[in-house]
Amino acid sequence: MQRIGVGLLVLALALATAVLAQQQFENVEIKAEKVRGNVWMLNGTGGNIGVSVGEDGILIIDDKFAPLAEKIRAALAQIGQGKLKFVLNTHWHGDHTGANAIFGKEAPIIAHTNVRKRLAEGSAARNVRPAPKEALPVITFDESLSVHFNGEEIKAFHIPHGHTDGDIVLLFTKSNVAHLGDDFFAGRFPFVDIDSGGSVRGLIHGIAHLLEQLPDDVAIIPGHGPVSTKENLREYYTMLVETTEHVRKQMEEGKSLEAILQAGVPERWKSWAWNFINEERWIRIIHRSLTGQRLDFPVPRGRDGHGHPHPH
Numbered sequence: 001m002q003r004i005g006v007g008l009l010v011l012a013l014a015l016a017t018a019v020l021a022q023q024q025f026e027n028v029e030i031k032a033e034k035v036r037g038n039v040w041m042l043n044g045t046g047g048n049i050g051v052s053v054g055e056d057g058i059l060i061i062d063d064k065f066a067p068l069a070e071k072i073r074a075a076l077a078q079i080g081q082g083k084l085k086f087v088l089n090t091h092w093h094g095d096h097t098g099a100n101a102i103f104g105k106e107a108p109i110i111a112h113t114n115v116r117k118r119l120a121e122g123s124a125a126r127n128v129r130p131a132p133k134e135a136l137p138v139i140t141f142d143e144s145l146s147v148h149f150n151g152e153e154i155k156a157f158h159i160p161h162g163h164t165d166g167d168i169v170l171l172f173t174k175s176n177v178a179h180l181g182d183d184f185f186a187g188r189f190p191f192v193d194i195d196s197g198g199s200v201r202g203l204i205h206g207i208a209h210l211l212e213q214l215p216d217d218v219a220i221i222p223g224h225g226p227v228s229t230k231e232n233l234r235e236y237y238t239m240l241v242e243t244t245e246h247v248r249k250q251m252e253e254g255k256s257l258e259a260i261l262q263a264g265v266p267e268r269w270k271s272w273a274w275n276f277i278n279e280e281r282w283i284r285i286i287h288r289s290l291t292g293q294r295l296d297f298p299v300p301r302g303r304d305g306h307g308h309p310h311p312h
């Protein structure tokens with residue numbers, strides 16, 4: 001009897017959540033914003049979509065949530081008449097791959113090997129069910145891949161153990177635009193999905209590498225937030241290094257997690273908190289990511305100033 005009661009309650013909650021989610025998506029506006037050259041960005045709820053538009057047709061990077069598919073389609077129709085030819089996924093999370101099952105029927109999906117693996121398996125830790133076959137990437141790679149499209153080479157690189165273990169970042173070589181997926185949350189604390197192979201130190205190394213590799217005047221599409229500059233990325237990097245170092249030092253001194261939470265992040269970075277990743281959650285992510293690792297050496301200082309020490 002009690003079990004039935006709990007079951008009904010769970011069902012009612014699930015339904016209420018679904019209705020709420022539907023309503024949330026109904027009010028979402030998806031706008032296309034020109035970034036530079038062939039490249040556009042679709043903003044609105046979910047991860048930012050990068051778009052290449054031109055004579056070869058349309059290529060999209062990430063596809064938000066399934067209930068937004070028609071709004072995405074409408075926004076794309078406003079900027080180009082060509083057909084959808086390729087879909088890329090920056091990583092496996094549902095706010096970036098949610099409409100895969102819809103767009104995957106129209107164009108091949110390209111992603112890192114671990115994106116296909118994690119979508120196919122689902123995740124108990126994140127309460128995500130295995131995705132259907134049509135939502136899975138059909139072209140996968142481990143290190144790097146290029147798509148030659150709309151008159152330019154679009155390069156994709158794997159960032160090992162950043163936000164997840166299947167992250168790729170993309171560079172539109174002629175338009176001079178990069179899409180960094182969730183390795184870059186513009187102006188706010190990032191989510192690092194440790195259960196999906198993410199790592200705070202790995203993320204720091206990945207961003208240090210990008211600061212060396214990306215052109216100085218590149219326009220950057222973050223996973224979440226507005227189009228940014230390399231200077232914005234450098235500040236994000238400094239935040240990652242300083243907040244991580246702050247937690248690491250206290251762990252090395254033997255302080256408890258409670259005491260570290262109490263101390264908070266350095267004053268300069270407090271305003272980077274937001275509703276999803278507040279100060280406490282960011283500190284918990286750093287702490288969990290560093291737990292079990294060697295603490296007796298500092299995180300790389302990298303290029304937040306004018307120096308050039310390389311962390312690798």
Ligand SMILES: [Zn+2]
Pocket residue numbers: 091093096163182
């Ligand atoms: Zn994500």
